[in-house]
Amino acid sequence: MTAPVKAIGVDVDDTLGAYWTAFRAWRHRVHNVPLEQMPAPARWSLAESGWGFAHDGEYFDAHCQAVEDGLLRDLPPLPGAREALRDLRERGVQIVIVTHRLCADRLSPGQVLADTAAWLEEHDLAFDQICFLDDKSRLNLDLFFDDAPHNIAALRAAGRRAVCMDAPYNAGLPGPRARSWDECHRLALKALELDA
Numbered sequence: 001m002t003a004p005v006k007a008i009g010v011d012v013d014d015t016l017g018a019y020w021t022a023f024r025a026w027r028h029r030v031h032n033v034p035l036e037q038m039p040a041p042a043r044w045s046l047a048e049s050g051w052g053f054a055h056d057g058e059y060f061d062a063h064c065q066a067v068e069d070g071l072l073r074d075l076p077p078l079p080g081a082r083e084a085l086r087d088l089r090e091r092g093v094q095i096v097i098v099t100h101r102l103c104a105d106r107l108s109p110g111q112v113l114a115d116t117a118a119w120l121e122e123h124d125l126a127f128d129q130i131c132f133l134d135d136k137s138r139l140n141l142d143l144f145f146d147d148a149p150h151n152i153a154a155l156r157a158a159g160r161r162a163v164c165m166d167a168p169y170n171a172g173l174p175g176p177r178a179r180s181w182d183e184c185h186r187l188a189l190k191a192l193e194l195d196a
């Protein structure tokens, strides 16, 4: 009897790639907001993190504008992600990219899907499937990696195992927590009971 295939769900923004870093650079360039006025976000809401947005809707307008400008192809990949995903895939783990990027009718699905796939390919980030959905807990995967407090909480409430990608805005959540993709890799090997 062969062992069942193991699969992990991996978020994109601020899990595989540095979203807020890229968005910050875009806002500096396009909106002329000084970089020093956009500190590392301490709250999940950029409107509550001192970035000069009056409310979340204003942030979301800017996000949509940035996506139209190609932001999703500009994210710096997080160090070690490529190596970790490649190693896990070579060990037979299925990599499922799980993202809520298609979060508004006003975004072009064609652009979001194409830019996401092109970015993964450009940075040689191995994957088997891509899921665009809001409620990630609907997927029954063996382990998830995500940075969003509401996603981590929903996944765990549904009985899923989720590693929290360390960020100031999720510091209040219990572990497991990873500060690097080296740590993600170690946690995945342990959780999936794969030999190191």
Ligand SMILES: [Mg+2]
Residues within 6 Å of the ligand: 011, 012, 013, 014, 015, 146, 147, 148
């Ligand atoms: Mg994220």
